[in-house]
Amino acid sequence: MELSVNELRELVAALSQSDIAELTLKSANFELVLRKQGAVTATAGVMVNPPGAEVSLPAPELVAPVPEVSQSTAQSAAPAAPPGKASDLVAVSSPMVGTFYRSPAPDEPPFVNIGDRIAPGQAVCIIEAMKLMNELEAEVSGEIVEILVENAQPVEFGQTLMWVKPG
Known part of the structure; x- marks a missing residue:
């Protein structure tokens, strides 16, 4: 496994924007560990001897600052109405990391469109995670004002x- 500097930067950026605390990638001659603790530390080692031989190599470190998220910051990051929108709007948020789908199948119509009325318990989309299709149900009744995510987008x-x- 080979990683370019740009791919490593993308991994660090993705980790800093997620709630994942640690990521480990391993292959036969490569190991990468990314950890959040106020900073992301990546270490890499290259195997120069065949498996089974005991060799200890010093691992270079790459340190990139990651903003710490406090309890109050996490609470204030809860979805608020977007700028320029009425504050009475309610966000439908993803309960997990996955892929967003607007319809139950590619050849079927979307669950909801802008302007549609929804009721609590009504399916509004699917989030696919680890090959499982999870229907996301509405928690409030009201009218869909805006759909922010494109179909099949992570x-x-x-x-x-x-x-x-709501209403």
Whole structure:
């Protein structure tokens, strides 16, 4: 496994924007550990001897600053109405990391469109995670005002998927 500097930067950036605390990638001659603790530390080692031989190599370190997220910051990051939107809108957020789908199958119509009325318990989309299709149900009744995510787009935990005007 080979990683370019740009790929390593992308991994560090993705980790800093997620709620994952540690990521480990291993192959026969490569090991990468990324850990959040106020900073992300990546170490890499290269195997120069065949498996079974005991060799200890010093691992170079790459340190990139990651903003710490305190309890109050995490609470204030809860979805609020977007700028320029009425504050009475309710966010429909992703409960997990996965892939967003607007319809139950590619040849079927979307669960909801802008302007549709929804009721609690009504399916509004699917989030695919680890090959499992998870229907996301509405928690409020109201009208879909905006859909923020394109079909088949990856989504993060807590990402706002759509805005609903309750009522």
